[in-house]
Amino acid sequence: MRYLILSDIHANWEALEAVIAESAGRYDRIFCCGDLIGYGADPDRVVAWVREHCPYVVRGNHDRASVGMDDLEWFNPVARAAALWTQQHIAPEHADYIRGLPKGPLLVDGLQVVHGSPFDEDEYLMAAGEAGQAFSYLESRIAFFGHTHVQGGFIWNHARVETILQPAYRSDCGVLEIDSECAYLLNPGSVGQPRDGDPRAGFLIFDSDAQMASYFRVPYDLEGAQKKIREAGLPPILADRLTVGR
Ligand code: ZN
Secondary structure: OEEEEEOOOOOOHHHHHHHHHHHOOOOOEEEEOOOOOOOOOOHHHHHHHHHHHOOEEOOOHHHHHHOOOOOHHHOOHHHHHHHHHHHHHOOHHHHHHHHOOOOOOEEEOOEEEOOOOOOOOOOOOOOHHHHHHHHOOOOOOEEEOOOOOOOEEEEEOOOOEEEEEOOOOOOOEEEEEOOOOOEEEEEOOOOOOOOOOOOOEEEEEEEOOOOEEEEEEEOOOHHHHHHHHHHHOOOOHHHHHHHHOO
């Protein structure tokens, strides 16, 4: 079985469209690690596509905030403005769909899908130390997470945690062979708002028969997404940051 893993789409339709085109024919099933909406200008198009194509989705913190499930006081002013904009613009049926999403971990085919980490949906797994603790909560040998918008993840080799750094740097695809002796926390990177210095949309394809994880980066219509953000009246920095992928 081949799985397409998506995370942190953040209402960026142009980025999702490029990922859909690039991944066509390469997967059997889709997992989504949350944050479908918030930041970008196309919440309805993104939610409509995910609803139709992806039965395995966990919610993210921006999903909760963008449909009024969370107090916004913990958000910075830009994130808060984007959440309020989304609350005002998302179609009621799409907001209902978001409210019904599980918080994870979701266990499917012996694989785990989470937003932040296996023990806390809002936890950021940025460094090996945090990941080391997260491995002790895993119910499967392989889990997929998002939230940090950094493509890569971590490997537990029973002695220490190794960081998977920029797997698709200077290329379109980086392949990781899965070692049956190790455990993996794999981050597909963000589709709609990368923060690892590479502005291209990120995604991952995991092939469970071949035991291979392939990290992809794909360029998309950046200017189109930025124009929509500016014209929607969202904070302009949300358009600007897409240029640099930070
Ligand atoms: Zn996010």
